[in-house]
Amino acid sequence: MSSDLLDALTALEKQKGISREVLVDAIEAALVTAYKRNFNQAQNVRVDLNLGVGTIKVFSRKDVVGEEVEDDRLQITLEDALLINPAYEVGDIVEQEVTPRDFGRIAAQTAKQVVTQRVREAERGLIYEEYIDREDDIVNGIVERFDARNLYVGLGKVEAVLPMTEQIASETYNPHERIKVYITKVERTSRGPQVFVSRTHPGLLRRLFEMEVPEIFEGIVEIKSIAREAGDRSKISVFTTNEEVDPVGSCVGARGARVQSISNELNGEKVDIVEWSEDPVIFVANALSPSKVLDVHVEEEDRSTTVVVPDYQLSLAIGKRGQNARLAAKLTGWKIDIKSETDARELGIYPRFEEEFQADEADVDEADVYSDEETALDSTEETEEVETDSIDLYQDEHQ
Template sequence: MASELLDALTLLEKEKGISREVLIEAIEAALISAYRRNFNQAQNVRIDINLENGSMRVFARKEVVEEVFDPRLEISLEEAQKINPNYQVEDIVELEVTPKEFGRIAAQTAKQVVTQRVREAERGIIYSEFIDREEDIMTGIVQRQDSRFIYVSLGKIEAILPANEQMPNEQYKPHDRIKVYITKVEKTTKGPQIYVSRTHPGLLKRLFEIEVPEIYDGTVEIKSVAREAGDRSKISVHSDNPEVDPVGSCVGPKGSRVQAVVNELKGEKIDIVKWSDDPVVFVANALSPSKVLDVIVNEEEKATTVIVPDYQLSLAIGKRGQNARLAAKLTGWKIDIKAESEAREAGIYPRNEQLLTFDEEEDTEEEYTID
């Protein structure tokens, strides 16, 4: 019995990662429940498990009192002092009450309780592991799909990928390996519930952290991300080190780094632009790949009017307004785009004191777009 018990505890500790102390507590709780249920006892009892010889004994715990009202929970001072003369009122006396059939009955009755406690402890370990991975990226394997969710195995647990977090240009098949972004970890009565996403902007950020060592070590920082999953995204990057080109670092040799991210996102187009604390420069960069002639800033309304060459107007606005919309999300500024001819007629361009001019050479240094 002793060797079997020790072997079982060692195996569970190794395979499930549950400490022996937790398992012992589960067994003790199960045996107390078994004793009370099978022997119709309501005493306050304690279970003693001897791991050396495998014995299990039951002790009734009774309080020493002057007058006994409930013999199941109390013992008189006179009776207590027959056991040990040193007992005083309010002391606790332990009396062994192990039934002859306790071992067999306890083993049968306790099995379910022990299993439940082990399962709860295992769920707690999984929850603790994954709660620290919220807003992180993991590689999972597609398991199955129903009308609402795709279920992705993350090893110890199956995560849920809701329909609104799935990329519209992707099809998910069983056994596909995909990278997912953990958006939420919940503790439920059925165990931890993990929600993941393929559309969250955080996924794009984490992918660049994986591919670009300069981002991982903090030399280059991703300042903001704007994403329309499956179609196009923009990220702004910055480095405090003047010798580091943040855009070039993200692009990589021959575009290898950004191409790896594009491949993972099944061809999603990505614009990489240089961040600036000057809204004029930042908004101009954010409208990549279009060219910008001028940016007029309204600080009070946090709005900008952007002047672009006539032939660049549709490019600046983008298909269904996508380029302008993403640029506004990226910068946090409202953006109103006007063609050069319209701006001249309105008398807002050129201004007497031009804040900044943008030429083709500067633009190619400040932005990178991969289609």
């Protein structure tokens, strides 16, 4: 073996990050292929590559059998094997050197091609291992090219595929533009690792909040659920066990700086941040923000709720094309039926159920009524005294 090949192995190990053992295995496999192809040999052979002394040797391998040999290229009788070494037994493997005189010259080109292929495969393996660990993570990429269905984003060592279905409809992508993408899947193919990315996946929103909000990254604030209609509007529920931390305020940031930064990254997508609660009444009411909620009736059996809102906020609660209600239902995992206050009163479900409401009124005793009237009277007398004092003061000043 020439010193040039040794130098090449060292260089590949440093530049490509491929271990020398992998490269040696590739060369040995290449030399076996070259020997069989160029010398028209079908026997089982082994190539020994000695890096220490720089030699290449080819050994034929034959199985030791009893008396009958079916293929003399693959088998040898015990009698002949004992002539080579008296220690051989049936079932052993006999190795004999069969290195051709001009083997190095003839095999060089073939070996080079196979080595190149093995090196390429090793590189692909390293890339695959790198990106398979980054599934469900966010990366920076550069828009490289388009075709009829996909957009291709350069991630450095590999080109990722951004399918049309994973693109935000309102976004326009320009060549050489830098964008953040979410890795959804990494596949091993014959052409190398294939990375698929997304701009619409809810995981992208989650990772952006983890990058922008230290409280989420450190685990102080937890993202419980996300509902997203990419490019238009999203809702995110957050929670914390630390009473000194406001989970919603942490995500919004000073003057809305944190959430605005995320919105800008998503091409102006609006993000509603609500506080998560174990109580579905509170959680559903929060999820319908920015609408005001008067009451929430819960049906545990079919995980459905009936929400009562003021008449003037019915359209706000439902949202444009039902978007607010749809996102709230996806965020909470509960079915949501929204009723105006007027409709709810007509149906007898607000305030609460009519029977309960009437029973509550009957339970109010005379003392409570008197107390309320007395309080109202006292309030009226105090108001009159204040008005009298104000008039006296005005007169004194003008005298």
